[in-house]
Amino acid sequence: MSSAVNRRINNELKNIIEKFHNVNCKKLFPNNEYKITISFKNRNITFFLDKNYPFKEPIVKINGNDYIKMLCISTDNFSKKILNTKYNIDCLCCTSLSCPNVWKPAKSILDYMLEIETNINIIETILAMKYTYIVCKSKNIFCNEIPEYICKFI
Numbered sequence: 001m002s003s004a005v006n007r008r009i010n011n012e013l014k015n016i017i018e019k020f021h022n023v024n025c026k027k028l029f030p031n032n033e034y035k036i037t038i039s040f041k042n043r044n045i046t047f048f049l050d051k052n053y054p055f056k057e058p059i060v061k062i063n064g065n066d067y068i069k070m071l072c073i074s075t076d077n078f079s080k081k082i083l084n085t086k087y088n089i090d091c092l093c094c095t096s097l098s099c100p101n102v103w104k105p106a107k108s109i110l111d112y113m114l115e116i117e118t119n120i121n122i123i124e125t126i127l128a129m130k131y132t133y134i135v136c137k138s139k140n141i142f143c144n145e146i147p148e149y150i151c152k153f154i
Contacts, residue, residue, distance in 0.1 A: 005053065009034055015110045038113060045116060047109055057103035060112065068098045071119065078133070079126050092119055128154045 009025075013036070017023045022039040034049040045067075048059040060067035071092040073079055083089045096119070097103050097112050132147040132154070141147070 008054065009049065012109050015108070016113065019110065020113065036109065040113070040117070041120065043120075045113070047112070049109075054105040054107070057098060057100060057107075058109065058112065060098060060116070062116070067116065068093060068096070070123065071096055071098070073123055073126065078130055082126050082129060083122070086125075087122060089122075092122065125151070 013023065013025055016036075016038060020038050020040055024037045026035045027033075028035055032051055034047075034053075036047040036049070038045045038047075043062050044064075046061045046064075048061075050056065050059075062070060073092075080090070083092065089095060093099060095102065097107055097115055129147065129151050132150050136142075136147045136150075
């Protein structure tokens, strides 16, 4: 990686450490890549920056799982309906920085982390609503307002 890219990564790390505090960065040899791990909400979020960074988006794993696969939770009809009505989003994947069509060199790892923070909250909300509806339905509660009211307290 060039010295300009190394400088950029070091500047980005300062901003990330300022916001998230628990950050670990390793330069991986011989392929000259960076591995940046941030501990956040009981999760280890790892960014892999290859030699094409910042012109190519980083690969992101959360607790060893692909971030992009985590975003695919929104593929079922229930999740799509919540995303559309509550957040005005059709698809988490299509609006994510992990999508090559969305990533731009002006974006940073901090931008990515802020997106991940938002998406984790969205996914947790969707899962809470989904399972609350399932439990209510199993108890023969078919009024939509009750599960929504319960979710306000979760």
